[in-house]
Amino acid sequence: MVLGIPTVKREVQSYLMSTLQNLIENMSPAEKKDSIIIVFIAETDKDFITRQAVEIETHFQEHIETGLLEIVAPSANFYPDWTKLQQTLGDPPERVKWRTKQNLDFAFLMMYAQAKGTFYVQLEDDILTKPGYVTTMKNFAYKQITNKKDWLILDFCQLGFIGKMFKCVDLSKLVAFFVMFYNDKPVDWLLDNMVQTKVCRFDKDVKECKKQKDAVWLHYKPSLFQHVGTHSSLKGKVQKLKDKQFGKLALHYAHKNPSAELSTTLRSYKTYNLLRAYKGETFFWGLLPQRGDNISFKFMPPIKIEKFLFRSGNPEHPDDKFFNTTVEVLPVNDPSKQLLPKTRDGYYVVGLFKDTTGISEGVVPADFGPISTLRLLVRGDSERWAILSEIFIKPLVMSSPKPGKER
Missing domain, CATH: 3.90.550.10 (Spore Coat Polysaccharide Biosynthesis Protein SpsA; Chain A)
Known part of the structure; x- marks a missing residue:
């Protein structure tokens, strides 16, 4: 083809x-x-x-x-x-x-x-x-x-x-x-x-x-x-x-995400709020992100994260993306010899939204251990509203050891 x-x-x-x-x-x-x-x-x-x-x-x-x-x-x-x-x-x-x-x-x-x-x-x-x-x-x-x-x-x-x-x-x-x-x-x-x-x-x-x-x-x-x-x-x-x-365009992607306490400094438009987006019911639509705005997911209890994917914009509003925005994690225990950028308040930068696709996806290094909070941090003023049409945070599932043979 x-x-x-x-x-x-x-x-x-x-x-x-x-x-x-x-x-x-x-x-x-x-x-x-x-x-x-x-x-x-x-x-x-x-x-x-x-x-x-x-x-x-x-x-x-x-x-x-x-x-x-x-x-x-x-x-x-x-x-x-x-x-x-x-x-x-x-x-x-x-x-x-x-x-x-x-x-x-x-x-x-x-x-x-x-x-x-x-x-x-x-x-x-x-x-x-x-x-x-x-x-x-x-x-x-x-x-x-x-x-x-x-x-x-x-x-x-x-x-x-x-x-x-x-x-x-x-x-x-x-x-x-x-x-x-x-x-x-x-x-x-x-x-x-x-x-x-x-x-x-x-x-x-x-x-x-x-x-x-x-x-x-x-x-x-x-x-x-x-x-x-x-x-x-x-x-x-x-x-x-x-x-x-x-037919109708898919305006959001639903996932089952881990239990978390949600917070954001962004004002949501109508019913397109962060809680409904996290549950996969709709997308999150925030008004005019400015430098310092953030969206935070505090995990209760802390979890090890295998990978993440955040998609901004959607087919009806393709320009409503997160620009100049990083994905950051706060480990319970600070990892040693970690080369990733670290913020003043202890978060590590593990991803960045791409300007062209409006997507940030990646993995969290295994040596980070349990993560208490993951956040999206806006690092520059935007002239447009921003949509999160997909939120996917995948916990690391530890496989159980196989039982040994009896002697």
Whole structure:
């Protein structure tokens, strides 16, 4: 399964890192072994390409090394002279350039991907997925093959070009069509035109043509992908379309956490308080975190902690994240020879929220022993509210020694 994601420089907000995080999190270990995610940095500015590639490699190094994630970028010579494009469909020059470049970006990705796998899925850099989406798509594809359906497209999202699956052996036909008409129409219109050209007769009416197209362009419901980006890569364009077939977005993740006394200096919004979030009933929504604000979990009694995960922001409010915020623990007994940073009041810094994903996850060193308190400490003023959509603190469970054999 090859997943193609073109990404470009966005003036307002980039969704790429959150999209990659979601794509990977919603794959099982088996799905990861049988998939490739290709990120196509569709720019010619070498400095931007390098910065974007380094950011991806820094946050997803493990998946780069296993081959799950690949990064490619075009030569500047791949694109035409933008000043010589013909204005078509009555669109202004800026929009003509934008949709023309998108056509060529998709063509580049498909050319690169066609030898990489069996199936290719076109995605965008501002989407969410459903858990197990890879297996669901594969099973649907194999079902059509088993039933001897001669399909061209399997559609897993009702919006634009998102979630369209093709056989890799068919990609060369798409590339040829897109390259031939890249200046004339948007890419989703070209896709429809290509299917129509392939299956419809000129001497048949519109209804018959639609019937033929529906026989090779199959739709899966409910949708597996949802568009979440608001600000388009086209300057000034706001895109609020949502796929109603996707269903409700998961706004929080529930876990059973250890018994703790909770406290925070942050004022919560309405009923989105810390206690309900800790129980997994909803998310915590705090108003304007400022330097020195904190969220504390005092364990009763103290516990050894194996690992932790805190996720900020959610699909409806992706920017409401914790920035410049550390995860800190207070051991019952101060560990000796510990190299982690230590605060003046005795806490050790064991994690940091990443600006790009809004997530902090990690482990607590075993020699720390029992932990009396874990806290999130805000180290800088924020201009936005902050959401904690996942709180997961996993105690270390000591295994019982196996009984010895009687002599």
